Amino acid sequence: MPNFLNQIHEIKIDSQEHFKGNGVGRIEDFVVFVNGAVEGDVVNAKITESKKTYGNAQITKIVKPSPHRIVPECEVYRKCGGCSFLQIDYDFQLETKEKFLKEALQKIGKFDLKNLSIEKIVCAEEPLFYRNKIIQPVGLEDGKLISGFYKQNSHKIVDFDKCYIQPEISNKIVNLVKSWASKSKTPIYNEEKKSGVLRSIFLRINREQTEVVVCLVTKGKKLPFWKTLLQELTDNFPQVVGLVQNFNSTDGNNVLSENFNTLWGRDYIFENLGKTKFKVSIGSFFQVNSAQTVLLYNLVKEFCNLSGTEKLLDVYCGLGSIGIYLADKAEEVVGVEVSSQAIKDADFNADLNELENCDFYCGKVEEVLPQLLEQEKHFEVVIVDPPRKGLSTETIEVISDFNPEKIIYVSCNPTTLARDLRLFTEKGFSIKKITPVDLFPQTHHCEAVCLLEK
Structure with a gap:
C-alpha cells in the first residue's frame, strides 16, 4: 500500500x-x-x-x-469552497456537467446511453452574480471580523468582500453588516468555545433586486444594537424590506434553526417567475437561481404537456412553486411538503395567484402519500423535486401505485437520479427524455429534468 x-x-x-x-x-x-x-x-x-x-x-x-x-477575477477562488468550477471556462463547465449526468446514468443506473434521449444542457445567460440566497458564516481572525464561505473540507472561513456568484447589492449589504458588527463590538460566535452571539449573515433577494430580507443568525435571543444596524441598512439600501433574527443555540453543523423573529418589516420577499408571483419566506426552500428557475419550470411544463383535465401531484412541493406555476393548465394540483412554513407560503401563493384548484398537505412524504393512496386519489401526472438524497424506495413504491401516466423527476443530484430512475423502470415506467439544466454556474452541481411515462 x-x-x-x-x-x-x-x-x-x-x-x-x-x-x-x-x-x-x-x-x-x-x-x-x-x-x-x-x-x-x-x-x-x-x-x-x-x-x-x-x-x-x-x-x-x-x-x-x-x-x-481561465483566471477568475475572484481573489480567493483557490481557497474558497464556494465555487469549484470558477477557474473553468463556461462552455467546458457545461460539457463536464453533461458528462457527469451521463456517467451517473451509465454507472449507477446501469442504462445503455444509446437507448436514452439526453438533450443538450440548458445554459445560463448570466453565469455570474445569480444567487438569490446567501448565507455567510462570520468569525474572528487575528482579532478582525471575517465573513465568507468555508474552505473545502473544513470549517475555516475564507474571508472576502466580493463574491462573484451573488449580486453586488448582496455583497454591499454583507459588508455593511460586518462593519456594524465591528463598530458595535457585537460578540462573534466561536465554534470551538461555543460562545459569542453573531453566527452568520443570511440574505434573500428577488430577481429584480428590489426586495431584500436581512437575517442575522445568533447563538441566543439577545442581539444588542440591532436598531443601529436597521438605521444603517434603511439609510443605504431602500431595497431592504425586513430585518429578521434566527436563534440557533445548537452546537452542531445546522446553519439555521426553525426559530425566526421579525425585528422590523417583513420576513419574506415577493418573487416573479414569468406571470406567476410568489411569496418566499426567509426560511422556505426556493431555487437559488431565479432566472434559471423560469427555464427549469418551463421545461417541466413542456414535459407535462397538460390539457387542463389532469390532476397533478407535486411531491416535495416547497412553497408550491412548480405546482402553482402549472396550475392554470391543470384541473387540480395537490402538493406535499414537510415544512409548515413552506405550506403556509404555498396556501398564500395559491390565493395570491387567484387559484382555487390547489391543495397542500403538510407532513412527511413517506406518510402523506400512503394516506392519499388510501383515499383512492388518482393523479395523471406526478412531479417530484426531492433533496439531494433522492427518493426512498417506499416513496417510489407509492408513486408507482398511483399508476400515473407521467412522472416528471426534477433532480439536483445525478447519482440519486440515476438510482431512482432504475427503480422506476423496474416498476414499468420508461424514460422518454432527460434534460440537464445549469442551475448552479461556477459549481460542479447539476440539475436535470426527466420525463417518465407508462
Whole structure:
C-alpha cells in the first residue's frame, strides 16, 4: 500500500469528479483528487491525505495549464469552497456537467446511453452574480471580523468582500453588516468555545433586486444594537424590506434553526417567475437561481404537456412553486411538503395567484402519500423535486401505485437520479427524455429534468 503523504508529484489531470468537482489524476495506479485542478492541467501537487487506493492533494504549481483553465477575477477562488468550477471556462463547465449526468446514468443506473434521449444542457445567460440566497458564516481572525464561505473540507472561513456568484447589492449589504458588527463590538460566535452571539449573515433577494430580507443568525435571543444596524441598512439600501433574527443555540453543523423573529418589516420577499408571483419566506426552500428557475419550470411544463383535465401531484412541493406555476393548465394540483412554513407560503401563493384548484398537505412524504393512496386519489401526472438524497424506495413504491401516466423527476443530484430512475423502470415506467439544466454556474452541481411515462 503506497503512502504518498506530504509528497509532491507531477500529475496530469484526466477528468473532473462530480462529488466535489476536483480534478482527477494518477500516480501509477494510485488515484489522486486534486483540489482546483482542471481536466488537461499538468500540476505539481502535494498529497494531503493518503488512503489505500486514493489520495487528496493541493496544487503547489501549475506546470502546464489546461486549455479550459481561465483566471477568475475572484481573489480567493483557490481557497474558497464556494465555487469549484470558477477557474473553468463556461462552455467546458457545461460539457463536464453533461458528462457527469451521463456517467451517473451509465454507472449507477446501469442504462445503455444509446437507448436514452439526453438533450443538450440548458445554459445560463448570466453565469455570474445569480444567487438569490446567501448565507455567510462570520468569525474572528487575528482579532478582525471575517465573513465568507468555508474552505473545502473544513470549517475555516475564507474571508472576502466580493463574491462573484451573488449580486453586488448582496455583497454591499454583507459588508455593511460586518462593519456594524465591528463598530458595535457585537460578540462573534466561536465554534470551538461555543460562545459569542453573531453566527452568520443570511440574505434573500428577488430577481429584480428590489426586495431584500436581512437575517442575522445568533447563538441566543439577545442581539444588542440591532436598531443601529436597521438605521444603517434603511439609510443605504431602500431595497431592504425586513430585518429578521434566527436563534440557533445548537452546537452542531445546522446553519439555521426553525426559530425566526421579525425585528422590523417583513420576513419574506415577493418573487416573479414569468406571470406567476410568489411569496418566499426567509426560511422556505426556493431555487437559488431565479432566472434559471423560469427555464427549469418551463421545461417541466413542456414535459407535462397538460390539457387542463389532469390532476397533478407535486411531491416535495416547497412553497408550491412548480405546482402553482402549472396550475392554470391543470384541473387540480395537490402538493406535499414537510415544512409548515413552506405550506403556509404555498396556501398564500395559491390565493395570491387567484387559484382555487390547489391543495397542500403538510407532513412527511413517506406518510402523506400512503394516506392519499388510501383515499383512492388518482393523479395523471406526478412531479417530484426531492433533496439531494433522492427518493426512498417506499416513496417510489407509492408513486408507482398511483399508476400515473407521467412522472416528471426534477433532480439536483445525478447519482440519486440515476438510482431512482432504475427503480422506476423496474416498476414499468420508461424514460422518454432527460434534460440537464445549469442551475448552479461556477459549481460542479447539476440539475436535470426527466420525463417518465407508462
